[in-house]
Amino acid sequence: MKILVCMKQVPQKDAPLKLNEGATWVREDVGYEVNEPDAYALEEALRQKEKNGGEVVVITAGPARSQQVLREALAKGADRAIHLEDDRFVTFDAFNVARAFAEAIKEESFDLIFTGLQSDDLGYAQTGVLLAELLGWAHATIIMHIESKDGGIRVKRELESGFFQYVDMPLPSVLTIQSGINKLRYATLIGIKQAKNKPMRKVSFDEVAAALKPNQLNIERLYIPKKTKQTEVIQGSPQEVAKRLVAKLRDEVRVL
Amino acid sequence: MADTILVIAEQREGKLNRVSFETIAGAQALSKQTGWPVEIAVAGGGGNIPSLASELAKTAVAKVYAIQDDALAQYTPDGFVSALKTFLEANKPRLVLLPHTYQVRDFAPKLAASLGAVLVSDAIAAKFENGKLLFTRQVFQGKFSADISLAGDGPYFASFQTGAYRGDQVEPGTAPVETVTASTGEIRTKPEAPFQEAKQAVDLSQAEIIVSVGRGIKEQKNIEMAQALADALGGELAASRPICDAGWLPMERQVGSSGQTVSPKLYLALGISGAIQHIVGMKGSKNIIAINKDAEAPIFEIADVAVVGNLFDIVPVLTEEIKKAKA
Numbered sequence: 113m114k115i116l117v118c119m120k121q122v123p124q125k126d127a128p129l130k131l132n133e134g135a136t137w138v139r140e141d142v143g144y145e146v147n148e149p150d151a152y153a154l155e156e157a158l159r160q161k162e163k164n165g166g167e168v169v170v171i172t173a174g175p176a177r178s179q180q181v182l183r184e185a186l187a188k189g190a191d192r193a194i195h196l197e198d199d200r201f202v203t204f205d206a207f208n209v210a211r212a213f214a215e216a217i218k219e220e221s222f223d224l225i226f227t228g229l230q231s232d233d234l235g236y237a238q239t240g241v242l243l244a245e246l247l248g249w250a251h252a253t254i255i256m257h258i259e260s261k262d263g264g265i266r267v268k269r270e271l272e273s274g275f276f277q278y279v280d281m282p283l284p285s286v287l288t289i290q291s292g293i294n295k296l297r298y299a300t301l302i303g304i305k306q307a308k309n310k311p312m313r314k315v316s317f318d319e320v321a322a323a324l325k326p327n328q329l330n331i332e333r334l335y336i337p338k339k340t341k342q343t344e345v346i347q348g349s350p351q352e353v354a355k356r357l358v359a360k361l362r363d364e365v366r367v368l
Numbered sequence: 369m370a371d372t373i374l375v376i377a378e379q380r381e382g383k384l385n386r387v388s389f390e391t392i393a394g395a396q397a398l399s400k401q402t403g404w405p406v407e408i409a410v411a412g413g414g415g416n417i418p419s420l421a422s423e424l425a426k427t428a429v430a431k432v433y434a435i436q437d438d439a440l441a442q443y444t445p446d447g448f449v450s451a452l453k454t455f456l457e458a459n460k461p462r463l464v465l466l467p468h469t470y471q472v473r474d475f476a477p478k479l480a481a482s483l484g485a486v487l488v489s490d491a492i493a494a495k496f497e498n499g500k501l502l503f504t505r506q507v508f509q510g511k512f513s514a515d516i517s518l519a520g521d522g523p524y525f526a527s528f529q530t531g532a533y534r535g536d537q538v539e540p541g542t543a544p545v546e547t548v549t550a551s552t553g554e555i556r557t558k559p560e561a562p563f564q565e566a567k568q569a570v571d572l573s574q575a576e577i578i579v580s581v582g583r584g585i586k587e588q589k590n591i592e593m594a595q596a597l598a599d600a601l602g603g604e605l606a607a608s609r610p611i612c613d614a615g616w617l618p619m620e621r622q623v624g625s626s627g628q629t630v631s632p633k634l635y636l637a638l639g640i641s642g643a644i645q646h647i648v649g650m651k652g653s654k655n656i657i658a659i660n661k662d663a664e665a666p667i668f669e670i671a672d673v674a675v676v677g678n679l680f681d682i683v684p685v686l687t688e689e690i691k692k693a694k695a
């Protein structure tokens with residue numbers, strides 16, 4: 113099976129984020145990492161390839177720095193990469209990212225497209241579903257298991273409140289992968305070496321521009337969330353903190 | 369296009385999902401600001417749909433639509449999108465509101481896109497400011513809020529996070545019900561009936577005291593330290609999703625949108641940053657104490673008591689102090 117994995121580079125989880133001057137985005141001078149849900153999507157694609165054969169291709173849209181995500185994916189075992197390289201992709205809404213991806217892969221013939229569940233930065237959780245709509249493919253979200261069945265696939269969807277559901281689907285399809293579906297692998301030294309010789313196709317903004325539209329979702333402003341609760345801050349040595357917490361648990365929370 | 373707000377209520381297995389009423393409350397609040405009347409639609413495979421529509425009609429809205437077709441008996445994105453798309457093309461609401469459930473995540477982006485529109489997913493608030501709709505949502509794992517506007521004249525789509533509005537604040541009333549026969553196109557996926565895996569052995573929703581661990585616990589061996597604190601307090605141990613994903617604690621101890629929803633007397637969060645998916649599962653707790661080394665962690669936004677510090681220094685001492693206090 114030929115599988116495309118959509119990936120995104122996001123600020124590191126513990127990065128000290130600051131707003132830019134216009135408060136429309138965060139300042140870019142922080143560390144970045146792969147969007148964690150996408151790492152599970154990649155891992156699942158690699159496992160499917162190991163089981164059924166085929167090819168794993170990774171794609172991202174973002175500035176030069178985001179190539180790191182593709183390099184890591186190649187080192188883990190992806191066969192080739194597609195990089196839509198431009199700063200402008202950072203502020204795209206999910207629909208436009210999906211349009212750009214759809215345009216960039218129009219000469220390809222994938223059986224499956226995987227995305228992570230959602231991104232850790234914007235968190236729209238839409239790119240996969242929108243890509244399916246643009247390509248005219250079936251889709252399913254929050255997938256916990258994938259197997260081949262009668263020329264198609266059978267997937268296990270996670271529903272709410274501990275419920276699950278099996279769904280039979282045709283190929284090609286788009287799946288958004290639930291985090292925790294598998295155990296992530298590390299890149300090996302040999303993998304990192306091999307990655308250097310794997311194909312990386314660069315796609316410029318102009319190549320996909322015709323397929324794009326003005327963003328329909330626009331960030332007017334970003335701000336620190338307004339507090340809805342009075343929070344008491346406790347600081348001090350571990351002993352002081354522990355004593356004050358115990359007093360609170362005894363006198364106010366009344367659980368001791 | 370009509371200046372109306374349409375709420376798409378959610379039903380599963382013939383029962384209304386109660387979060388639909390939160391969305392109706394949100395729609396009523398927006399209606400007061402915009403002057404746009406509210407309508408509700410519920411789609412499904414006949415059967416219970418008329419009774420669900422009557423239940424929805426006990427609210428102060430202009431109309432309730434019962435959209436029916438046998439092909440909608442079981443949820444599929446193809447079936448729901450084609451039925452709702454046909455309905456929206458005829459009904460032409462300016463704004464479509466939905467609860468942000470897993471089902472909505474599955475079909476609403478596709479529904480919006482099929483009409484050339486976009487969805488503001490997972491909004492926590494909405495307002496009408498200078499003639500413009502603005503939706504607030506959390507970004508960067510809750511570190512920031514973002515006010516989002518939608519370009520064009522609509523239709524606009526937005527889904528509301530659980531708890532964004534209060535379902536018990538829906539203004540009651542009486543609305544007429546109109547039955548609509550849906551038209552569904554080809555359905556490409558074949559779903560089986562939903563099922564629950566091995567019955568959950570741990571019912572965290574009944575726990576009075578919960579000690580919960582997040583990424584800040586760093587290593588599996590440190591779970592022991594949190595367990596000791598939970599034992600000293602006589603509480604249950606729980607975790608955020610990444611801890612269960614890593615297999616450090618079983619999935620049945622997960623609190624959050626994909627796990628259990630809890631409201632204990634005490635929720636003690638250790639090294640939990642407070643991503644939205646976790647917060648929705650525990651924000652109803654009566655007392656929230658959070659220990660985290662990052663003073664900016666979003667969990668502190670909803671904590672009653674914030675301890676900014678190293679949990680590895682604090683927790684063992686706290687456990688001993690609790691044991692002493694209980695002795």
